[in-house]
Amino acid sequence: MDKEKLLAFARARLKPVTCLDEIQVLACEPGLARLQALVGEQAQNAFGNAHGGWLYTLCDSCSGLAACAGGYAHVTLQASMNYLAAGRPGDLLTVEAVSEHSGRRTQVNRVTITNQEGRLLATASFTMYRLDDKIPGLG
Template identity: 35%
Template sequence: MSQPPAPDKQRAEAVKEHMLRHDAFTRLLGLEIEEVDAGYCRLRFTVRPDMLNGFGNLHGGVTYAAADSAFGFACNSHGRFSVGLSVTMDYLEAGRLGDVLTVEAREESLKHKVSVYQLRVTNQHGTVLALFKGTAYRTSTDILSIPTQPLSL
């Protein structure tokens, strides 16, 4: 018999659904959120022709946008509206047409006002294409108690 989801996972799932209601950009990129939990997100997408740069490689902006989305789902998963303070991205390999990329965000530190995440972007062969580090500011606003619309700090 399977166990019911833990309260933290239930909250993370509820936050994900709340965020996705009006997230046109996630749909535009074709990002599929495979798993969320407290401080965690894993998503996947396939590299399409419209995602390539002039050299036939995955555009760095697409890689960054996918990582930023995973970062957003992970840092908001605790239910407090959070925004990015700073991020860095290291590009290690180029993505190619048809690659199936996985972006995995893991929480490294969670404090009252600041949280830190490490992300890896890998292809279907397990090759690491990029590394991303994000630091988020955590507001006191409960995500699930507000309508899905742009928020201001």
């Protein structure tokens, strides 16, 4: 294939991914957060499935909420994600972060994504680093 055809293909396939539109927060407390999000058109990749980067962002956001609910700002120090099945258009996804370790400076969260049928779509592990900054109203 020539370069111009490949560039045209890439331009036609790439589109903006809107990450955090219409997300519902179902639970948020220290060490636990649960979100729901619909796989809409804005969240789909070029093949019509949930975009992996969008799924990762949901997990990262959920893990951050579970960590920050303790009153201190946290940032992601390390993350690992396994994609197990595709999120399909119209799927209602539940993202849950549960703390497996909470130390003085780090928190390790296990994050899962399931669809409306309870099928496991992805698992992730996030290590969150606690900053010295207290969150106004929480810390």
